[in-house]
Amino acid sequence: xxxxxxxxxxxxxxxxxxxxxxxxxxxxxxxxxxxxxxxxxxxxxxxxxxxxxxxxxxxxxxxxxxxxxxxxxxxxxxxxxxxxxxxxxxxxxxxxxxxxxxxxxxxxxxxxxxxxxxxxxxxxxxxxxxxxxxxxxxxxxxxxxxxxxxxxxxxxxxxxxxxx
Amino acid sequence: xxxxxxxxxxxxxxxxxxxxxxxxxxxxxxxxxxxxxxxxxxxxxxxxxxxxxxxxxxxxxxxxxxxxxxxxxxxxxxxxxxxxxxxxxxxxxxxxxxxxxxxxxxxxxxxxxxxxxxxxxxxxxxxxxxxxxxxxxxxxxxxxxxxxxxxxxxxxxxxxxxxxxxxxxxxxxxxxxxxxxxxxxxxxxxxxxxxxxxxxxxxxxxxxxxxxxxxxxxxxxxxxxxxxxxxxxxxxxxxxxxxxxxxxxxxxxxxxxxxxxxxxxxxxxxxxxxxxxxxxxxxxxxxxxxxxxxxxxxxxxxxxxxxxxxxxxxxxxxxxxxxxxxxxx
Numbered sequence: 448x449x450x451x452x453x454x455x456x457x458x459x460x461x462x463x464x465x466x467x468x469x470x471x472x473x474x475x476x477x478x479x480x481x482x483x484x485x486x487x488x489x490x491x492x493x494x495x496x497x498x499x500x501x502x503x504x505x506x507x508x509x510x511x512x513x514x515x516x517x518x519x520x521x522x523x524x525x526x527x528x529x530x531x532x533x534x535x536x537x538x539x540x541x542x543x544x545x546x547x548x549x550x551x552x553x554x555x556x557x558x559x560x561x562x563x564x565x566x567x568x569x570x571x572x573x574x575x576x577x578x579x580x581x582x583x584x585x586x587x588x589x590x591x592x593x594x595x596x597x598x599x600x601x602x603x604x605x606x607x608x609x610x611x
Numbered sequence: 612x613x614x615x616x617x618x619x620x621x622x623x624x625x626x627x628x629x630x631x632x633x634x635x636x637x638x639x640x641x642x643x644x645x646x647x648x649x650x651x652x653x654x655x656x657x658x659x660x661x662x663x664x665x666x667x668x669x670x671x672x673x674x675x676x677x678x679x680x681x682x683x684x685x686x687x688x689x690x691x692x693x694x695x696x697x698x699x700x701x702x703x704x705x706x707x708x709x710x711x712x713x714x715x716x717x718x719x720x721x722x723x724x725x726x727x728x729x730x731x732x733x734x735x736x737x738x739x740x741x742x743x744x745x746x747x748x749x750x751x752x753x754x755x756x757x758x759x760x761x762x763x764x765x766x767x768x769x770x771x772x773x774x775x776x777x778x779x780x781x782x783x784x785x786x787x788x789x790x791x792x793x794x795x796x797x798x799x800x801x802x803x804x805x806x807x808x809x810x811x812x813x814x815x816x817x818x819x820x821x822x823x824x825x826x827x828x829x830x831x832x833x834x835x836x837x838x839x840x841x842x843x844x845x846x847x848x849x850x851x852x853x854x855x856x857x858x859x860x861x862x863x864x865x866x867x868x869x870x871x872x873x874x875x876x877x878x879x880x881x882x883x884x885x886x887x888x889x890x891x892x893x894x895x896x897x898x899x900x901x902x903x904x905x906x907x908x909x910x911x912x913x914x915x916x917x918x919x920x921x922x923x924x925x926x927x928x929x930x931x932x933x934x935x936x937x938x939x940x
Contacts, residue, residue, distance in 0.1 A: 529860065531853045531883060562852040571852035573859075601848045603857075606773065606867055606882040606890070 451492050451518040458514050459491060465508035471497035498525055499580055526584045527557065529575045530591065534600035536561060536570045544594055554578035554587035612933050613653075613686065615642035617678045617707055618693035619671050622721050622748070624662060625918025626691065626925055631659040638929060642681040646694075649676035653686040678703070682710045689932060691925060692720040698813070698822055698838070701728035712736040712744065717936070719928040721748035721921055727822045727838060730829040743935065745928035750823045751776065751897045753920035754913040755927060759901065760831050767903035769831050771871035776823040776879075778895035778915040779807045779814040780846050780866040784881075785893050788854050788863050794847065806895055816845035817866060817879040824868035824879060827899075832872050842878040849881055857883050863891055 452462060459476070466473055477492040497505060509516060536544070545556045558575035576591070578584035588604070595602045614630075616623055623645075630638055640658050642651040645665065650656060650672025665671045682690065690711040692704050701724035708718050708725055713736065720726065725733065726746045737744040747757045751774070760769070775781050779801055786797040798815065801807035813819050821841040828834045846866050857864050860883075867882040867890065884891050889910040892898045897915030902908050914920040 529883075531856055531864075533848055533850055533853055560856065562850075562856070564850070564852065569848075569850060571850045571856060573856040601844065603849070603853060603864055603881045603883055605862070606869070606884050606888070 451520075452514055452516050461512035462491075462493065462509050462514045465505055465512065466493070466495055466497070469497060469501050469505040469508065471495045471501075471505060496525060526578045526581060527575055528578075528584055528588065528605065529558075529573055530588070530605070531603040532572045532574055532595065532600050533603070534569050534595075534598065536572055536600065537563070539598035539600065541572075544591075544598070547594060548576060548587055548591060551583075551587060551590065553580075553583040612638055612929070613641040613655075613688045614638045614691055614929065615644075615651075615681050615687035615689070616640065616691045616693065617644050617681065617704075618695070618722075619643065619645040619661075619665055620693065620695065621918040622921045622925075623693045624665070625920075625922040626693070627658040627662050629919060629922045629926060631657075631662070633926075636926065636930070637933075641686045642684060643671050644676070644678040644681045645671045648672045648674045649678065649681050651676065651681055651684050651686055653684075678707060679710075682707060682714070685714060685716075687716065689717040689719055689929060691929075692718060692722055692725075693925075694722060696722050696724040698724055698727070698818065701725035705729065705733075708733060708744070709736060712740050712742060715740045715742055717743045717745075717932050719743075719745045719748075719925055719932070721746070721925060723749045723819075723822045723826065727825045730826070731833075731835055743932045745932060746826070747928050748921045748924035750826050751899055751911070752778075752913065752915040752917060753923045754897060754899060754911045754915070755924065756827070756899045756901075756911055757830055758927065758931070759909065759911060760827075764901060764903055764906055764909065767905045769901060769903050770873065771869065771876075771902045772824075772827050772831060772899060773867055773869045773890060773902075774824075774827075774899035775865055775890055775892060775897050776820040776868045776899070776915070777814055777817075777866060778897055779811065780817070780820065781892065781897070781915075782806050782895045783815070784846060784849075784854075784863070784865055787849070787851060788858065791851055791855075793851055794849055815847045817843040818845075820866060820868045821879045824870055824877065827868075828870045828872075828877060831870075834870075834872060834877075836877060840877055842880070844878075844880040846881050861886055865890060 473495045475494040549555045557577045561572040563570045578587050639655045643661050648670040661671050692707050694704050704722040705725040711718050782801050783797040786792050821843045828836050862883045864881050868879045870877050890898050898912040900910045
């Protein structure tokens with residue numbers, strides 16, 4: 448997500464401290480010098496990753512530090528989960544498998560690593576799915592399981608669930 | 612306390628060996644039966660002598676006498692039922708156990724079949740008769756998991772149980788992971804070492820692990836589930852590439868049984884686990900992780916099979932029965 452704020456002295460540090468406290472991952476800090484703005488307030492953009500559930504708490508904590516947030520732009524797909532798929536992945540139309548996950552609108556296939564040992568032997572793939580929330584990840588995995596049953600594929604899921 | 616033993620396979624022999632080696636335990640063997648003979652002596656039999664006879668002749672006693680005669684004799688306080696497991700019907704053990712409980716005798720068994728097939732019925736019979744039914748040896752071999760659930764962690768609320776419940780599968784997956792063997796190669800090796808049976812279906816398709824999961828689910832939550840309620844995926848479809856892809860992420864694959872009633876989860880399937888996960892254990896070992904409200908997560912690990920190892924679980928049950936019912940005798 449993108450967080451925009453005014454840049455007055457001490458504000459940047461005040462805004463950054465809670466981000467790490469709440470387990471956020473800072474990707475970039477961008478200063479934007481706008482010509483019309485007065486010398487003591489500069490726009491600052493912070494781009495960071497954080498799980499949805501902690502977002503409100505983080506915004507509250509930043510405000511508590513006396514930082515005023517001008518704008519908050521959210522992106523999605525913050526949960527990732529990798530599962531292993533075994534079977535005739537290509538011949539059962541891998542494009543369709545990926546397409547059906549992507550078509551949900553709340554989850555998408557972010558990575559696919561396929562090993563094909565020999566013709567007519569089952570292939571093995573590591574498929575990484577991204578989703579917005581934990582429950583949507585669960586729905587995406589339910590869908591993947593359904594596709595696997597339909598196409599006769601074996602799915603090996605991680606124990607203990609989703610990483611944020 | 613007088614003990615009658617039905618079944619003299621590996622587990623029965625292991626138990627008699629330990630009864631002979633540890634007279635200080637104070638158990639008196641008054642009857643023993645195998646599939647073709649039996650011996651009964653209310654005054655007490657010599658376990659070492661029974662073992663010698665069994666080894667020399669293939670029979671432990673007098674032909675014409677059967678397990679049913681042992682039960683009918685009533686010359687025991689505890690029936691130890693160790694006949695071969697029938698996963699579908701639980702017989703003949705189910706009948707043996709029912710008759711003993713109906714006579715007001717305690718029962719200890721290593722037999723998964725009857726406990727998985729009719730736990731509720733047998734537990735009710737035992738309760739009505741005011742006797743104990745104990746089956747520590749049915750799950751996880753020497754690991755005292757049932758004791759942990761019933762006694763050690765008593766008062767806790769359990770949210771889930773996950774575990775490696777089949778040593779054959781764990782051995783095969785360990786070898787595929789360590790040496791890059793194919794499933795077929797690892798299975799052949801397990802057979803050669805005697806870790807897998809000639810027909811490995813029951814193990815590698817996850818059925819054995821599922822039966823143990825059913826026993827744990829019914830012990831812990833009284834769910835009243837059976838084998839049919841478990842979603843089962845075995846390890847026979849796994850490829851070396853799957854293990855490699857897991858290894859790339861510093862993970863590996865193990866066959867995991869998982870029950871979590873709140874999430875309506877009852878399944879056995881190969882799963883990807885981080886290498887440092889407590890359930891990632893080597894070779895034929897078994898492990899069970901119990902998630903509780905007070906104690907947090909408790910993981911038990913140990914030998915999941917073996918004659919003396921299983922005898923350890925049986926003797927633990929016998930002593931628990933003696934401790935609890937001593938005043939009644």
